[in-house]
Amino acid sequence: MRATVLVRPKQGILDPQGDAVETALAHLGFSVTDARVGKVVDLELDATDPAEARVQVEKMCVELLANPLMESYEVEIHG
Amino acid sequence: MRATVLVRPKQGILDPQGDAVETALAHLGFSVTDARVGKVVDLELDATDPAEARVQVEKMCVELLANPLMESYEVEIHG
Incomplete structure (x- = not known):
């Protein structure tokens, strides 16, 4: 999975x-705000x-992948 | 946009x-292959x-955001 x-x-x-x-894109002429x-x-x-996979991945986010003080995370499970 | x-x-x-x-997750006891x-x-x-936005963003990918030799990219445009 x-x-x-x-x-x-x-x-x-x-x-x-x-x-x-943002700065580099502006220098290249792109309109990015x-x-x-x-x-x-x-x-x-x-x-x-899928439900078990989501539980596992949410746990990985908290323990390793994201710093919850500074980062938000989003999990998608594919079939 | x-x-x-x-x-x-x-x-x-x-x-x-x-x-x-992958190694760190394995050490934490997760089953990740x-x-x-x-x-x-x-x-x-x-x-x-949206169509114009997509053209612009694809151009940004080629010129700055991705290295086409080593990286693939995917663009999503939100309303």
């Missing part, structure tokens, strides 16, 4: 990488039940 | 960050037409 986790800097948290992307950069983590799991 | 870009290492391209995540790490970029655009 496959899962995708999106980890993003929370609103109000400084995001220097996003600022750099905000850019934020986070991580996407694609996982291949042994779990076969 | 908002857009989300997912940038992932292509299949066959080494992904040391993904390998590190593969992990790949990429970037998510959230953009706020001036464009008001």
Whole structure:
């Protein structure tokens, strides 16, 4: 079973990488008013039940993939 | 108009960050057989037409956000 986790800097948290992307895009002539950069983590799991897989992945987010003080996360489970 | 870009290492391209995540998850006791790490970029655009926005964002991917030799990208345009 496959899962995708999106980890993003929370609103109000400084995001220097996003600022750099915004500046670089402006220099290239693009009209962008905000850019934020986070991580996407694609996982291949042994779990076969979608509900169980989601529980496992949420736990991975809390324990390793995201810093809950500064980052929010979103979990998608694929069939 | 908002857009989300997912940038992932292509299949066959080494992904040391993904390998590190896989090893760390295994050490924490999770059953994960593969992990790949990429970037998510959230953009706020001036464009008001979804088709025009997509063209712009695809151009940003080619010119800045992704390295087409090593990375694939996926663009989502939100209302």
